[in-house]
Amino acid sequence: MAELVFFSGTMDCGKSTLALQMDHNHRARGRRGLIFTRMDRAGASVLSSRLGLSTGAVEVQEDLDLWGVVVAQLTGGGAVDYVICDEAQFYTPAQVEQLARLVDELDIEVFAFGIMADFRTRLFPGSQRLVELADRTQVLQVAALCWCGARATHNARVVGGVMVVEGEQVVVGDTLTSADHDEDEVEYEVLCRRHHMRRMSSRAAQAAALSADVLPFDLDACPVPPPAVGLPAAP
Ligand SMILES: Nc1ncnc2c1ncn2[C@@H]1O[C@H](COP(=O)(O)OP(=O)(O)O)[C@@H](O)[C@H]1O
Numbered sequence: 001m002a003e004l005v006f007f008s009g010t011m012d013c014g015k016s017t018l019a020l021q022m023d024h025n026h027r028a029r030g031r032r033g034l035i036f037t038r039m040d041r042a043g044a045s046v047l048s049s050r051l052g053l054s055t056g057a058v059e060v061q062e063d064l065d066l067w068g069v070v071v072a073q074l075t076g077g078g079a080v081d082y083v084i085c086d087e088a089q090f091y092t093p094a095q096v097e098q099l100a101r102l103v104d105e106l107d108i109e110v111f112a113f114g115i116m117a118d119f120r121t122r123l124f125p126g127s128q129r130l131v132e133l134a135d136r137t138q139v140l141q142v143a144a145l146c147w148c149g150a151r152a153t154h155n156a157r158v159v160g161g162v163m164v165v166e167g168e169q170v171v172v173g174d175t176l177t178s179a180d181h182d183e184d185e186v187e188y189e190v191l192c193r194r195h196h197m198r199r200m201s202s203r204a205a206q207a208a209a210l211s212a213d214v215l216p217f218d219l220d221a222c223p224v225p226p227p228a229v230g231l232p233a234a235p
């Protein structure tokens, strides 16, 4: 029996790569699939992975009827054994319901891939509906890591190098790629919950570590006398 499966994880954990692999494996066995995506970083109508692979896909506009696309394919004489949906967090709840209907009424497998929550840790509407309707929600095995080495569970937005927690829910972008940041540049960084809650991005952690460093200081060579520091009385 067909299933609606939601593969989820943070940004940069390999969801699009897995989507491409699943498409490859099914296609290699003669099964016929349709690939959908929405607002991929590489542009419209493409599903791309950071590993360098990509494939053409149907761009899911906000008013696209996914049920209608598949039915049109079937009535036109085509076959559809499975459907792959990348960036599914951006789909509307109604589109997710259309996916569930494909499974239940046409027995078509649906594999959806997407991040669960936004940079404020709030669920995307599409992901929320997927969690509500999916037969299974599977967290990807390959863990993206926080700068501290723990498994990353949350997505942070970094604007001009500074982590922010307010703004539009949807801003297409990539994970941090360099140490230099334009003032308005929107990037993302995956963090563990502890560091997300403390707003401690890798850059903030680096700055904190630097300011905690005690620099070697020669008091005799200093032209300005240091301020008197009141030492606590010995117990
Ligand atoms: N140069 C590389 N060598 C090996 N693996 C890489 C390289 N670049 C990226 N990756 C892998 O690709 C993953 C990101 O894959 P991608 O499918 O684009 O993620 P997602 O769709 O979840 O954002 C990274 O977590 C890493 O495992």
Ligand SMILES: Cc1cn([C@H]2C[C@H](O)[C@@H](COP(=O)(O)O)O2)c(=O)[nH]c1=O
Residues within 6 Å of the ligand: 010, 011, 012, 015, 016, 039, 040, 041, 114, 115, 117, 118, 119, 120, 155, 156, 157, 169, 170, 171, 172, 173, 174, 188
């Ligand atoms: C956290 C967060 C992410 N986005 C965008 C940024 C990317 O374009 C996609 C996620 O793509 P990936 O293949 O999983 O890396 O989502 C956003 O718009 N808002 C957010 O809060």
